Amino acid sequence: MKVSDYVARFLLQNGCTHVFGYQGGAVTHLIDSFYRCPGLRFVGCCHEQGASFAAEGWARVNNSLDVAIATSGPGATNLITGIGSAYFDSIPCLYLTGQVNTYEYKDSLRVRQLGFQETDIVSIVKPIVKYAARVTCAQDIRYELEKAAAIALLGRHGPVLLDLPMNIQRAEIDEEQLTGYNIPKPAKRTVETDTILHLLGNSRRPVLLAGGGVRLAGAAEVFNRVAKRLSAPVICSLMGRDAVDNTLPGFCGMLGAYGLRSANLAAANCDLLLCLGSRLDTRQTGTLPGSFTREAKLIRVDIDANELDHKIKPDELSIQADVKDFLVQLEQRLDSITFNYSDWMKTVQGWQARYPSYAKPEFSDPNYIICELSKLLQPSDIICLDVGQNQMWGAQSLTLARGQRLLTCGGMGAMGFSLPCAIGAAFAAPESNVIALMGDGGAQMNSQELQLLVREKLPVKVIVLNNRSLGMIRHFQEMYFDARYCATVKDYSPPDFCALANAYGLESTRITDMENLYKSRAMLTAKRPALLELVLPQETYVFPKLSVNRPIEEQEPPLPREEFLNAMIIPPYTAN
Structure with a gap:
């Protein structure tokens, strides 16, 4: 059997479709084998970065291993x-990468390159x-594939990479002689x-x-059952959204720098925080x-001991465990315990x-747009957020029904x-509509993949929130750089997104x-x-927002002092 055929069959047998x-040139053997393998579909993207994010989208939806090749x-x-996105x-x-023939590889020679396009991607x-290796012997292919797949899925999940030289791909092997x-x-x-129950009972x-x-x-599912049984307030990180x-x-939404006030006030005033599967970054x-x-x-439950070693509080209780277990x-x-948090729940609500x-129920407020957009979505929709202001608006204001997913970087x-990511999600869940929500900046970074939507007739709805600027950085420039809008407003411009969509053969509007947003429901569900372009004011902001060196309950714009003090159950923070 040819090695590339073995790789294709291995992927299929391990749940990759x-x-x-x-x-x-360096992956033609592999891709030809994928093309000829019944049940395994090679999807040709328009850029390798697009392929890497698409594989990530597929893996996020199915919570299982997927593959990108370059x-x-x-x-x-x-x-x-x-790769970095999947790791973090x-x-x-x-990730499978082609490589020059083993006899063309420089190895220990002190030269920059021998073979054409030779690059030490493993290093x-x-x-x-979690693992990376260059396969230099065809007989090792089973061992390396099984090892890579196992490491990707054991413990805390993450990406792995195998670098496959061309002569290894085309080599003939006897699979009966391969070592696993x-x-x-x-x-x-x-x-x-016992300790957790005691703390919950006394909280x-x-x-x-x-x-x-x-x-x-x-x-x-079990998290939501536990939350319902406790009748306690629930907050989330961006990734737990x-x-x-x-x-x-009692669901208050996302906490943190761009968290909702209710979530941050709940976290600030609680007497017990049970943190499940979050590293609690700044x-x-x-x-x-x-x-x-x-x-x-503070109680932290995490599968990764290294994350628990990075303590947030000196006296926190750390539990290394799979969150589901x-x-x-x-x-x-x-x-076995009676809980009554009704007064606390009334305060949080x-x-x-x-x-x-x-802030206001108008089209000029992107958060209101997102709230209303939630009402137009279907129960099985998958929403993919980009990065920038659009990500924070989505995380703050989307109301996710049971069965809906939110994927973001x-x-x-x-x-x-x-x-x-939406492309990968669409292949992973063909029965679902997929929404790709982005700003005008992110829309220009992988716009070439619009061609794949048209070619594959994928039911992905691209929603561009166009404020004609890089809004997140523009806001920073106003705060810290005297409104010098270098490369955010000046030296920056978006295209006509509807014209771009039409060039690819996409329906657009x-x-x-708000009236036209409501009328777009038929397009969103088709x-x-x-592609839907939503034209926003150029000066858009993400609020509430936490400034540096402020506790999370004191976000901008600040509440009137008396209102803030009335909201606080514990004393306001004072620096030592």
Whole structure:
């Protein structure tokens, strides 16, 4: 059997149905084998970065391994942003790169390059993968594939990369003679829940925080059952946004620098914060770690011991466990304790009612647009957010029904993510409509993938929130750089997005008011691709917003002092 045929069959046998990539001389054997393998679909993207994000989108929807492939040299390096995104957000992806023949590789020679497009991609990506290897012997192919796939999915998920020289791809092997990889069995952990139950039983103001690890662990259902049983307020990180049933009475939304006031006030005033699968970075805690949950007991549950070693509070309780295992064991014992947080819930619900995500119910307020857009979506829709102001508006204001998903690029924060991610999601869930929400800046970064929407007739709706500027950075320039709008307003311009869509053969419409947004429902629900451009004022902002060296409850614009003091249950923060 040819090695490339073996690779194709391995992928199919391990649940991979789509491989996203771009053709090139160093991967022709592999892609030809994928093309000829029944049940395995090669999807030709228009750029390798698009392919890497598409594979990530597929993997996020299915919570299983997917594959992107690129040729050697520039093809391999074009994957790097997507690889980093998968690493920081714990997404299991296998990246396959072509490489020059082993006899053309420089190895220890002190030259820059021997073969054409020869690039040591393995060394380049090692800091942002769980495993990377160049296969130099055809007989190792089974071992390396099994090892890479196992590592991607064991423990905290993440990307892996195999670099396959051309002569290895075309080599003939006897699969009966191949040696496999002994996949280690993860140790079963018994979680000590007595302390947790005691703390919950004695708490008067607990808050549950859902991080991205809840979704990654497949724990969304049990998390929502536990939250409902406790009747306690729930907040989330950006990556945990779609793990929570948004209809829970105590769901306050996302916390942090761009979090909702109700979520930040709940976190600030709680006496117990149970944090599940979130690393609690400074975009959640603010830049004053001493102010975060300063009068609360912090409990952190995470599968990654390294994250737990990075303590937020000296006295926090750390539990290394799979979040689903933890929640299942906790749920089994909840009936042994009586909980009553009704007064606390009334307080939190008062904040929810007083501080909605939008300032005014008008088309000029992007948060209001997103709130109303939520009402036009269908129960199984998948929404993919880009990066920038659009990401924060979506995270603040989308109301997600059960069954809907929200995918976004968290740790890497890569503009241009949403369109190719939506492509991968559309292949992963062909019964769903997929929404790719982006700003005008991100829309220009991978716009070439519009061609794939048309070619494959994917029911992806591209929504461009066009304020004709890079709004997030423009706001920073106003705050810190005397409104010198270098490369955000000046030396920057977007195209006519409807004309661009038409050039690709996409249906499009330009929306300038709420009436036309409501009329777009038929376009949003149709089983065909389309582009909707929403024309916003150039000066748009994301509020509330946390400035540097402020506790998370003191966001901008500041509340009137008396109102703020009335909202605080604990004393306001004062720096030592």
